[in-house]
Amino acid sequence: MPKISDQKRAARRDQILDAAWSCFQRQGLHATTMDDIIRASGLSAGAVYGYFASKEDLILAAVTTSLSNLQVMLTSVLACVADKPPARAVEDIVSRIDAFTSRKGFDLKRIALLGWSEAQRNPKLRTTMQAFYLTFRNELKKLAENWRDSGQISASANLNDVAKATLAIVLGFVVEAAIIGDVEATSIGDGLRAFSIEPLRPDKDSSAAKTSSFNLAERKSRKR
Amino acid sequence: MPKISDQKRAARRDQILDAAWSCFQRQGLHATTMDDIIRASGLSAGAVYGYFASKEDLILAAVTTSLSNLQVMLTSVLACVADKPPARAVEDIVSRIDAFTSRKGFDLKRIALLGWSEAQRNPKLRTTMQAFYLTFRNELKKLAENWRDSGQISASANLNDVAKATLAIVLGFVVEAAIIGDVEATSIGDGLRAFSIEPLRPDKDSSAAKTSSFNLAERKSRKR
Amino acid sequence: MPKISDQKRAARRDQILDAAWSCFQRQGLHATTMDDIIRASGLSAGAVYGYFASKEDLILAAVTTSLSNLQVMLTSVLACVADKPPARAVEDIVSRIDAFTSRKGFDLKRIALLGWSEAQRNPKLRTTMQAFYLTFRNELKKLAENWRDSGQISASANLNDVAKATLAIVLGFVVEAAIIGDVEATSIGDGLRAFSIEPLRPDKDSSAAKTSSFNLAERKSRKR
Amino acid sequence: MPKISDQKRAARRDQILDAAWSCFQRQGLHATTMDDIIRASGLSAGAVYGYFASKEDLILAAVTTSLSNLQVMLTSVLACVADKPPARAVEDIVSRIDAFTSRKGFDLKRIALLGWSEAQRNPKLRTTMQAFYLTFRNELKKLAENWRDSGQISASANLNDVAKATLAIVLGFVVEAAIIGDVEATSIGDGLRAFSIEPLRPDKDSSAAKTSSFNLAERKSRKR
DNA sequence: GATGAATGAGTCTTCATTCAT
DNA sequence: AATGAATGAAGACTCATTCAT
Numbered sequence: 001m002p003k004i005s006d007q008k009r010a011a012r013r014d015q016i017l018d019a020a021w022s023c024f025q026r027q028g029l030h031a032t033t034m035d036d037i038i039r040a041s042g043l044s045a046g047a048v049y050g051y052f053a054s055k056e057d058l059i060l061a062a063v064t065t066s067l068s069n070l071q072v073m074l075t076s077v078l079a080c081v082a083d084k085p086p087a088r089a090v091e092d093i094v095s096r097i098d099a100f101t102s103r104k105g106f107d108l109k110r111i112a113l114l115g116w117s118e119a120q121r122n123p124k125l126r127t128t129m130q131a132f133y134l135t136f137r138n139e140l141k142k143l144a145e146n147w148r149d150s151g152q153i154s155a156s157a158n159l160n161d162v163a164k165a166t167l168a169i170v171l172g173f174v175v176e177a178a179i180i181g182d183v184e185a186t187s188i189g190d191g192l193r194a195f196s197i198e199p200l201r202p203d204k205d206s207s208a209a210k211t212s213s214f215n216l217a218e219r220k221s222r223k224r
Numbered sequence: 225m226p227k228i229s230d231q232k233r234a235a236r237r238d239q240i241l242d243a244a245w246s247c248f249q250r251q252g253l254h255a256t257t258m259d260d261i262i263r264a265s266g267l268s269a270g271a272v273y274g275y276f277a278s279k280e281d282l283i284l285a286a287v288t289t290s291l292s293n294l295q296v297m298l299t300s301v302l303a304c305v306a307d308k309p310p311a312r313a314v315e316d317i318v319s320r321i322d323a324f325t326s327r328k329g330f331d332l333k334r335i336a337l338l339g340w341s342e343a344q345r346n347p348k349l350r351t352t353m354q355a356f357y358l359t360f361r362n363e364l365k366k367l368a369e370n371w372r373d374s375g376q377i378s379a380s381a382n383l384n385d386v387a388k389a390t391l392a393i394v395l396g397f398v399v400e401a402a403i404i405g406d407v408e409a410t411s412i413g414d415g416l417r418a419f420s421i422e423p424l425r426p427d428k429d430s431s432a433a434k435t436s437s438f439n440l441a442e443r444k445s446r447k448r
Numbered sequence: 449m450p451k452i453s454d455q456k457r458a459a460r461r462d463q464i465l466d467a468a469w470s471c472f473q474r475q476g477l478h479a480t481t482m483d484d485i486i487r488a489s490g491l492s493a494g495a496v497y498g499y500f501a502s503k504e505d506l507i508l509a510a511v512t513t514s515l516s517n518l519q520v521m522l523t524s525v526l527a528c529v530a531d532k533p534p535a536r537a538v539e540d541i542v543s544r545i546d547a548f549t550s551r552k553g554f555d556l557k558r559i560a561l562l563g564w565s566e567a568q569r570n571p572k573l574r575t576t577m578q579a580f581y582l583t584f585r586n587e588l589k590k591l592a593e594n595w596r597d598s599g600q601i602s603a604s605a606n607l608n609d610v611a612k613a614t615l616a617i618v619l620g621f622v623v624e625a626a627i628i629g630d631v632e633a634t635s636i637g638d639g640l641r642a643f644s645i646e647p648l649r650p651d652k653d654s655s656a657a658k659t660s661s662f663n664l665a666e667r668k669s670r671k672r
Numbered sequence: 673m674p675k676i677s678d679q680k681r682a683a684r685r686d687q688i689l690d691a692a693w694s695c696f697q698r699q700g701l702h703a704t705t706m707d708d709i710i711r712a713s714g715l716s717a718g719a720v721y722g723y724f725a726s727k728e729d730l731i732l733a734a735v736t737t738s739l740s741n742l743q744v745m746l747t748s749v750l751a752c753v754a755d756k757p758p759a760r761a762v763e764d765i766v767s768r769i770d771a772f773t774s775r776k777g778f779d780l781k782r783i784a785l786l787g788w789s790e791a792q793r794n795p796k797l798r799t800t801m802q803a804f805y806l807t808f809r810n811e812l813k814k815l816a817e818n819w820r821d822s823g824q825i826s827a828s829a830n831l832n833d834v835a836k837a838t839l840a841i842v843l844g845f846v847v848e849a850a851i852i853g854d855v856e857a858t859s860i861g862d863g864l865r866a867f868s869i870e871p872l873r874p875d876k877d878s879s880a881a882k883t884s885s886f887n888l889a890e891r892k893s894r895k896r
Numbered sequence: 897g898a899t900g901a902a903t904g905a906g907t908c909t910t911c912a913t914t915c916a917t
Numbered sequence: 918a919a920t921g922a923a924t925g926a927a928g929a930c931t932c933a934t935t936c937a938t
Binding site for chain 2: 026027028029030031086087110113114116117118119120121126129130133134137144153158160161162164165166167168169170171172173174175176178179180181183186187190191192193194195196
């Protein structure tokens with residue numbers, strides 16, 4: 001039988017990964033059986049094992065792929081956000097993360113929790129994740145540099161600390177949204193803004209659409 | 225063996241819970257087998273099942289107990305922190321969480337990730353957790369009220385948003401510390417302070433710029 | 449501590465046996481756990497094991513006791529029935545068996561099936577049962593002798609065969625009643641009578657109450 | 673191993689069912705472990721569970737299959753027996769049941785007792801069995817109609833009662849043979865015949881009286 | 897290359913029985 | 918004598934992985 005084309009192979013791989021995430025999200029990483037994934041993928045057991053040597057492998061690939069998709073997205077937001085003031089920048093990042101789905105119908109936030117948990121006991125996964133978050137945090141540090149240079153944060157601030165705190169807010173949003181579920185990017189943005197010297201948005205009502213490129217529609221019901 | 229005293233019974237229960245957490249932390253919730261826990265507890269299978277009806281039950285009890293211990297601790301920190309400025313308050317809360325171990329040798333932060341992950345697929349656990357975090361967030365809102373009343377945050381700030389953002393920072397610290405591992409309470413405190421009007425700590429200015437960004441060990445000796 | 453009186457001991461034993469049958473009847477012999485019986489008896493595990501050395505022992509005792517109660521009853525019916533014609537005698541025996549409950553609320557018929565099944569794999573039980581049924585069949589043979597001597601069955605009939613067939617009808621009634629549930633003593637009596645030269649009961653409608661000492665009330669809906 | 677043929681699949685199923693019955697008959701339904709059956713079948717645990725979802729399922733299938741085989745057999749005997757006089761017909765039915773083994777080396781009679789016992793606590797099995805016995809009894813009723821029409825039983829007999837009594841004799845034979853073990857079809861036939869107007873078998877008179885009551889071995893050579 | 901039936905070690909859980917108090 | 922907590926050997930069932938076809 002003729003070798004399958006590389007393109008087809010990649011498509012198959014994605015098909016399996018899709019199926020896997022769909023199951024993982026519904027049942028968690030460990031409660032999902034290979035059989036669940038096999039059935040969801042529409043392939044045979046042998047076929048799936050032709051692409052991934054073991055369940056662990058499949059989990060690793062699934063998480064890595066998601067992370068890599070996320071990376072691409074973050075690079076793009078960070079570029080857009082380079083010149084924005086802190087609270088706004090964080091809000092935009094969070095907003096994009098909130099909206100992000102590596103594949104149709106998948107909630108990155110819930111998936112992240114699964115990955116973090118698994119990283120506790122899977123060193124390879126842990127390493128991959130650390131690298132990812134360190135890279136991201138480094139980008140946040142560059143952002144912090146901009147903020148400092150433009151006087152938006154204290155001139156003597158330790159940029160590493162700022163990056164750490166900023167990353168914490170972003171990650172914390174993911175947890176809060178996944179577990180409690182009533183948090184939005186704007187809550188984080190407005191909350192953070194309250195801490196700062198940055199004046200409240202003057203345009204809050206009149207020009208909401210212009211102020212942020214991301215979905216601010218939900219803001220209407222505000223004002224306590 | 226006639227009827228065991230309530231005290232002894234509770235002690236046995238704790239003994240099992242201790243064993244369980246020790247295993248869970250090492251191997252994760254699902255990769256831990258009942259046999260692991262049974263052996264770690266020093267009891268027999270039957271005895272363990274006399275205290276917890278199923279593995280799921282044991283997991284639920286383990287998480288719930290941790291949460292409840294955490295609750296007690298948080299109540300006490302929140303009282304201590306009521307009059308402190310934002311960054312300082314957050315730093316103190318985070319610091320206590322960082323140091324917290326419900327039982328000797330257990331890292332609450334790693335445990336939290338396991339619980340969050342499990343809450344995705346265990347409705348009872350999810351509900352318990354939501355209640356816990358909502359309660360905590362409500363306390364943070366009271367704190368935010370103090371901040372506002374004392375002019376430490378914007379007078380027109382939405383307190384719910386402030387509480388949400390504050391909770392995010394705290395939860396995000398847990399993730400960052402558990403996954404990357406190089407974050408401390410002071411990083412969060414200092415990072416957050418950089419955003420604010422709150423003056424920098426007098427003993428900070430001179431050394432901040434020199435501090436290595438990833439090696440934070442030196443900071444430990446700083447006065448807080 | 450003083451020795452318990454023999455009377456009290458016997459009462460305790462009966463209490464356990466009662467509890468056991470109640471469970472057995474509901475759940476079957478094997479699906480019933482010792483704990484079920486212990487709880488139903490209101491005693492402690494140790495106490496129950498003070499009376500019966502093992503579950504097998506308890507089963508054997510339970511069946512044996514029932515059989516022995518049944519024996520007493522059968523002796524009395526057989527005496528009453530000595531002079532009655534075959535179909536009537538069988539009907540009366542069956543009727544008494546149908547109504548028999550060794551203990552309040554227990555259906556002998558259902559219990560019998562459990563015992564028979566268990567006898568397949570428990571030699572001691574099997575032997576006990578064989579002895580019981582052989583004794584009963586021997587009584588039926590004496591009955592058959594009366595029938596033959598009074599010309600109610602063929603003079604040249606093999607009395608052993610008659611006893612075997614008679615026993616079969618009685619046992620078969622138990623099965624049919626336990627499994628299908630729509631059979632009564634009168635059906636058996638009337639059905640058997642149809643085979644014989646014995647004229648149909650002339651008193652079928654007018655004097656039902658007198659014709660049989662046992663519950664004929666249910667006969668009303670007859671006549672196909 | 674690609675898709676297995678339906679035929680092969682059915683053969684494997686039968687292989688498991690054979691193994692199961694072999695164990696059940698030896699040890700009873702509940703004392704038989706899945707491991708016993710697995711080992712007896714020569715397959716693996718997983719394979720067996722691929723054909724039967726649970727032990728309960730396997731028991732149900734085993735009983736149902738036996739019942740269905742029995743059904744086929746009974747249909748054929750009933751056809752053969754339609755014109756025979758009562759005692760003869762019963763004797764023939766019983767004789768065929770006695771000889772029947774759904775699979776080589778299995779004793780239907782012992783198996784029946786196990787099934788009846790199990791039906792007490794398994795509603796699905798109970799229903800299946802009731803349907804089976806009701807069908808069979810209905811066939812017996814048709815037989816009874818023939819008997820009545822040909823004057824072999826009382827013209828005014830209630831056919832339902834006759835069918836009930838006839839079924840009782842058949843079922844009772846099964847019990848008696850399984851528990852005591854010294855009964856044969858001829859005993860039942862002869863015993864029943866003694867009750868009736870049906871003339872004794874011409875070859876019977878001379879030897880009947882001499883025949884030992886419990887050793888029926890000699891009877892085998894008698895012409896039927 | 898693909899299939900999916902088969903494998904069998906490993907999981908959770910039960911329960912008859914014991915024995916320290 | 919009585920108690921009931923503890924034992925631990927099974928038991929039913931699962932599921933990642935393989936390999937004959």
